[in-house]
Amino acid sequence: MGRRLTQLDAQSFLDIENGSAYAPYPRQQHAWFGIVFWNIQASTQHYIWFIKLPLDEQGLVVAAARNHFLDIIVDALGQSIADDAEKAQTLPDNPYSFVPGQSLLAQFNAMVKYTLDVPINEEAQKVEAYLKAPQLVDWQQISMQSVADFAQTLNNHEKSASVIKAFLDNYTLYANVFANTYMEMCENVALPETFELFCIDNLQREEEVSLSALRALSAPHFNDRINACLKSLLTESASQRIDILSVIAARHFEQMDESLLRVFLEQSARVDELEGHNGALFSGFFSDLVQIPKLRRQVLTLMRSPDRSKTLAQAFDRLFAQARK
Known part of the structure; x- marks a missing residue:
């Protein structure tokens, strides 16, 4: 998890x-x-x-x-x-237990129920009804858990194709809270190509980046389209936000080839400087990514690369200086 x-x-x-x-x-x-x-x-x-x-x-x-x-x-x-x-049922007090956030807990419960072949309930069926006819269903009666349960069936529901088409066609008619929740609940589900392209197209509208679309695009394997999308996003000032960088680091590490990793760390260094974090933000992302087994060698290689940019060189110099204290 x-x-x-x-x-x-x-x-x-x-x-x-x-x-x-x-x-x-x-x-x-x-x-x-x-x-x-x-x-x-x-x-x-x-x-x-x-x-x-x-x-x-x-x-x-x-x-x-x-x-x-x-x-x-x-x-x-x-x-x-x-x-x-x-x-x-109740673990004794210990420092190793945790309580997942509401979103993660809903997705976990949905995955467990799907894995154990628990039938989809009536609440989840309301999600389908709203997706197809948003004018006729009160979205406020739909729980986050129901959305997660339904999203888990995205690729296996008997009406998957029609449901996805309905979401794409009716997107502007949905309440923003529902649309964002639905995309967020899809972050651990393999997206059909049409849905993936929709999320890429809607990732950035005007100056605002959709964190829900960014989360929905999380993929378990390298994806050329998502990789290119993230590289483009990270070269824009709109991505100079800690929440956006955090989602990319947490959800899109599978897309981090050498060039995307370089662009991500450069943008992290810029945000660190802009917001006056004195190296703490950059250090946090560095420490986080270097512990991912498949990225460890890439991160360490970039740290020592003679071709790194001035921005990265300064960020790493500060990191070394802090480590020596």
Whole structure:
């Protein structure tokens, strides 16, 4: 649950837990997990733990922290957690639990229900009705969870094509809150090409950048169109905002080839200077990106590159100076 919601098979999770594999999507020097479990004899009742484990400078789970968490759980609940799932509903106080934000929690719940083949409910069906006839449905009666549940079916709903067409055709008729929520709830869903192109076209209207469209474009693999779109955006003054840079760093790391990484860090350095953060903003983005396994070598190479721009050179010099203090 770090930079995107991704299902992990049992062996991959075990490897990460044991420190033999990197946490794939670290955020704020932690690996973030939502763990769903249940008693086999009562499989309709599910329980969820949200835990975050600290990572070392290489991006591996700190074993001492993992062991400390397990000691807390075993002391409080006993060895057989699954057999005493009632107790497991509420974790004992510990520094490793977290509560996801409303948006992330809605997306997580939607993914879990979809994975476990829980049928879409009537509330989610209201989303389809509003998408197709916004004049006839009160959007204020639709919950964020319902939007997330429906968005999760974007590529597998029997009427997916007509729903997407309706969204594109009726976009200007929707309440802004609903339209932005719907796009945001699609950030962990593979977008059909028409929807992706729509988000790219609507990413920037006049001087305002749509954070919802930017989040919706999050993709699990490199995408030429999204990469080009981000490069263009980062050369414009409209992207000189911390929230925009934060979404790009968090959601679009898969698009960061050498050139996009360079442009992103240059823009981060400019915003740092413009807003008087004295290197703290640039340092934060650098520390965040260097811990992503697939970006670590690129970030370190750029840091030492003789071809880096004056803006980047000054930002890195300041970073080194702060590290020596």
